[in-house]
Amino acid sequence: MELLLVILVGVFYSSGIYMMFRRSMVKLLIGLMLLGNGANILIFLMGGLTKGRAPIIDEQHKAFTDIYADPIPQALILTAIVISFALTAFAIVLLKRVYATTGSDDLDSLNIQDLDI
């Protein structure tokens, strides 16, 4: 399971970066989303995978006696998902606006102002 996730993280990061290098704005956005998802899975993976052990102490004990699934990475991922959701929503609106003002999906056509000093 770990190996599968490791490969998945690698695929997410590499395809995300590849997509960001393309010239289209929509592909740039997809690249950023892939990178964000890759980061989330990475946190999940780094927290350690433990199957079927809820982090709940049963009545007879006062502390954890056995290995348990760490809940913190999931809390972190949840926060990160919400944030990246908001950022993505904003970025989509921004790209739509940029397309409306410039009439182009090509990132290379957005360098006009840098030529002017």
Next chain:
Amino acid sequence: MSTNFILAPILVHLFTAIVLLFFWQKVKAQKIISVIGNILAFIQCVRLFEMTLENDYLVLQSGNWQAPFGITFVADTLSAIMVLLTAIVSLAVGIYSTASLNESRIRFGYFFTYHFLIMGLLGAFLTGDIFNLYVWFEVVIISSFVMLTVGGKKMQMEGAIKYVTMNMLASTIFLTAIGILYGITGTLNIADLAIKVAEIENKGLVTVTSLLFFIGFGIKAAVFPLYFWLPSAYHTPPSAIASIFGGLLTKMGVYAMFRVFTIIFEPDHFTLVLFSVIAILTMLTGALGTINKRSIRRMLSYIIVCHIGYLIAGLSLYTELAFVAVIFYLIHDVIVKSNVFMITGIIFKMRETVDMSRLGGLLKDYPKFSLVVAVVLFSLVGIPPLSGFWPKISLFQEAFKAENFALLIMLIISSFVTLFVIARLWSEVFWKDSPKPITDEMDHFAEFSLQGKISLIAPIVGLALVSLFIGLNANSVFKVSEKAAYEMKNPQIYINAVLNNQDNK
């Protein structure tokens, strides 16, 4: 000392922003509420600064979950300095924006976003939890996205897309670094991380993680080679927004770098050499970028990049005296950079342009204003005894002592280039005669009511006075910087204050 007061400045801005929502579309009410909120927050921040200096550390374990289990808020001297600077700049820019921005921008929630931005900055400076720092960073960048893009023209959109992309990428890298760090240590509290990271035997992994943090913060702080979004974005929004961005946003990245590389990671030789090289290249590219610019705001954007190099240079020297110089420089830089952007806004109102070749004659038409600007520009260049001089000279000394001559030469060259471009700015804009006759319809500054003029000029004069105070009263500023530098160099104090807080409550 454990106290809830640490959250007060954050909460004041939060409530101000919420109250502003009820006055949507009511421009005048929004202006008044915003100024009141800024003044209240300013008072809280000054109080927080005083309390921190008295007690060394203020710590809040939120929800009474003891560190490292809960989210901790910590105010040490460095955070307190940043909070105070944020308070000063946010008050000044807040007052300035009431007059400088057009009504439609205010109607579309400018002040609402502004207060969230300041709240995020304060949170980032006060938190003691690395993931919480990430969340505050996101609060700041979302607010800054809105401020940068609202009412966008084509030029603004071009800058915004670079800004948004680079900042989202920086956040992802930062998040990746947090994920790896959590995986190898199992904690998120900065103080606890410091202990756990020191115990790890796989030093290579630690260095790689620390460099991931450096890249994430480096994009935000605009260091070479990740700075290019800054000059293409910072000159597009109205000057009030550029002023808060130029003064505080990049410094947030530098602050986070200081925090992470003094407490969590002890930089090894390789990392310090890397910092040194990056500092040199940042100063070089920033300085070269300023030379051929005709627009004042484009030139200032490159000056920001150039001076970020100074701060990284101090970090790369990694001695206590270098930290003193850097913190002093940070204090000076935040105040002066915000001020020059506000001044540019007023010049734009006076002449409808910020192109240096088309400006001129301001000294003749506005002698008193020019005098204030002269003080600010002299501080920026670092003419003794004004504020930029003291930290620069200490930084030169430290670079000399460390025998890092490449860094020393670059510090001096970039200092000269700053002097050169500022001198050119002064002679082009203020001394030389205006290239074309001034007509009344060009001067939008004269159209303002007396109240409007005061709200435009008072913040500039106020910040100029703060610069003067820093320069003339350098001794006391040095004392505060020394305290902060001592704490940075001895992270054990921070760790003890956070983790052993329950004992002395």
